[in-house]
Amino acid sequence: MPTSSGSAATDIVPQTVMLRGLAEEEVVAKVVDVGEGRPVIFLHGLVGLNDHWDEVVQRARHRVRCIMLELPLLRLRGDDCSIQGVEVLTERFLANALAPGTPPPVLVGNSFGGHVALRLALNRPDLVGALVLAGASGLIEKTMVADVQIRPSREWLRRKIGELFFDPATHMREADLDRAHRELSERSGARAMIKLSRSARRNHLGSRIPGITSPVLLIWGRNDIVTPPEAADQFMSLLPDARIVWFDRCGHAPMIEKPEEFAQAIMDFADELDRRERAR
Numbered sequence: 001m002p003t004s005s006g007s008a009a010t011d012i013v014p015q016t017v018m019l020r021g022l023a024e025e026e027v028v029a030k031v032v033d034v035g036e037g038r039p040v041i042f043l044h045g046l047v048g049l050n051d052h053w054d055e056v057v058q059r060a061r062h063r064v065r066c067i068m069l070e071l072p073l074l075r076l077r078g079d080d081c082s083i084q085g086v087e088v089l090t091e092r093f094l095a096n097a098l099a100p101g102t103p104p105p106v107l108v109g110n111s112f113g114g115h116v117a118l119r120l121a122l123n124r125p126d127l128v129g130a131l132v133l134a135g136a137s138g139l140i141e142k143t144m145v146a147d148v149q150i151r152p153s154r155e156w157l158r159r160k161i162g163e164l165f166f167d168p169a170t171h172m173r174e175a176d177l178d179r180a181h182r183e184l185s186e187r188s189g190a191r192a193m194i195k196l197s198r199s200a201r202r203n204h205l206g207s208r209i210p211g212i213t214s215p216v217l218l219i220w221g222r223n224d225i226v227t228p229p230e231a232a233d234q235f236m237s238l239l240p241d242a243r244i245v246w247f248d249r250c251g252h253a254p255m256i257e258k259p260e261e262f263a264q265a266i267m268d269f270a271d272e273l274d275r276r277e278r279a280r
Contacts (some may be wrong), residue, residue, distance in 0.1 A: 013203050014050065014070070021089040022079035030070040031092065035061030035086040038106065038129075038270050039098055040165040042068045043090065045111030045135075045253075046196055047161075047180060052110070055259035056266070063267045067105070069093055073112075073196060079177035081192050082199040083112075085089045087119045094120070094127045106273070110255060110265065111135050111227065115200050121212045122205070130273055131216040132266060133235065135224050135252045138205040139232035166251040209238040215276070216242040219262060221250030 012029040021027060032050055034057060044051045050068040057066040071089060079085050098105065106129055109117035114136025121128045129274045157180050162168035181188040216239050220232040229246075236242055245265045247258045 013260050017093065020090055021073075021090050021092065022082075022085045023077060025078070025080070027080060027089055028072065032057075032098075033065070035063075035065045037064045038273065039102060040106045040108055040132075041094070041265065042066065042067055043107060043109040043116055044068075044070060045072055045113050046072075046193060048110060048113065049232070052253065052256055053108075056255045056263045058258060058268050059263035063104075064074060064270050067097060069091070073278065074183050074192045076192055076196070077188075078090045078167070081195050083115060083119065083196065083203050084199070086112075087116050087123070090116055091120060091124055091127065092257050094124075099117070106130045106132060106266075106270070108132040109134070109136055111137055111252065112197070112200055114138070114197065115203070115205075118205055118209070118212065119203075122208055125213065128214050130214050131212070132219060132269065134219045134254050134262070135215060135221065135227045136218075136235070137200050137227060138171075138203070139209070139234045139238075141201060150221030152181070152190070154181055157181055157184070163225055164252045165257060166221065166249050167257065171256055183253040204247075205239065206234070209235065210240060212239060213241065215269075215273065217265065218242060218244040219247070219254050219265055220244060221247050221252060221254050221257070222254045223248075223250055228250040237267075256257075 014032050015030050017029045019027045019029055022166060028051060044052055050070040053068050060066060071086060104127055107117040107120065114133040115138045117131050118138050121131055131228065154177055157177055161176060162172055162179060165171045218232050218235055220229060222229055232244060236244055247254050247261060250257045
């Protein structure tokens with residue numbers, strides 16, 4: 001799932017944004033902002049990058065304004081290195097990302113990023129107009145790091161990253177493994193992934209999910225083994241205002257395996273939000 005840094009598929013060079021979270025230390029984030037229309041902010045997972053949204057963004061940018069936020073999750077330290085810490089970093093970005101008077105954005109989150117989006121919808125509903133959740137944690141997650149190794153072998157990484165896809169032979173690249181191997185071979189990177197994953201697993205949101213009043217779109221792979229289909233079923237049973245799009249032959253990263261369908265689902269959701277606003 002990891003890829004090279006940057007956003008090669010877009011025509012905009014990523015901007016650098018400095019954020020301060022719970023640890024009160026500067027965190028360097030990368031931001032790509034393209035397109036026009038309703039603002040949509042993309043939040044990646046534990047081993048994610050802005051790159052993972054590129055094909056979706058290229059297809060949707062004519063309809064919505066796409067803002068990709070990349071946080072250096074595996075380099076976070078102290079209180080920042082937790083689901084709560086990443087929520088605060090993201091909240092502080094959102095508070096300053098849009099011009100005054102701009103409607104609250106749609107937050108699109110994959111995996112850990114979806115968990116962060118859920119927490120923001122609960123704790124800062126004024127900053128969230130709607131949610132799109134793709135393989136979001138927060139209810140059920142079969143963690144990638146159950147048997148994580150310090151200085152993991154390429155064989156372990158190949159197996160673990162392969163589990164994110166229905167078709168790893170098509171979507172997993174050697175370059176992806178190189179980056180993961182480099183970052184997780186550093187003891188600090190492996191420890192950060194373990195700490196972030198464990199903090200997310202401890203933060204079960206089941207009792208709080210019914211309090212989310214924002215419209216929610218779930219985009220889920222039927223072959224997701226990390227946050228399996230029963231997780232999506234539970235979200236649908238708990239969320240007051242939700243709809244779901246299922247992708248066949250798709251795993252935990254639908255934006256990578258099904259980018260065209262993912263972009264269309266976002267644009268259709270934006271159309272629905274527009275109709276609802278006009279009807280008020």
